[in-house]
Amino acid sequence: MRLGTIVLAALLAAPPALAVQPDEVLADTALEERARDLSKNIRCLVCRNESIDESNAELARDLRLLVRERLVAGDSDAEVIAYLVDRYGEYVLLNPPASGSTLLLWGAPLALLLLGGGLAAAHVTRQRAVADDGLSDADEARLKVLLDEGRDG
Structure with a gap:
């Protein structure tokens, strides 16, 4: 009984597993941190209520790679978001602006x-x-x- 309670508590306290694969991670830690921050606010278009940072869907992986590609190309965070919104609409944002x-x-x-x-x-x-x-x-x-x-x- 006690072991079951401990296992259940450990599972509930564990942070959610992130879907970012090791081959996606950028060598530049500052860019990687920006990519992760952006990915937490971009909706997975397959899973709908998950961010692309949490989703294992193939489209989410493609979006994570696209975000990193744009950051490496020198885009600002706002430019990356604008690019995604132009391409996919405001639905891609987990917290769309009040418009x-x-x-x-x-x-x-x-x-x-x-x-x-x-x-x-x-x-x-x-x-x-x-x-x-x-x-x-x-x-x-x-x-x-x-x-x-x-x-x-």
């Missing part, structure tokens, strides 16, 4: 929730107004007749 399309995606659920709440409040208010008005004189007379017939019958 028109992303603001619309984030704001639409809130707008729909507010619209639904407003419609529900209007419906409840309308129902209360109808209930508070009561019956008209003609309706009350008709109801009295029906109730009297029910008692007599």
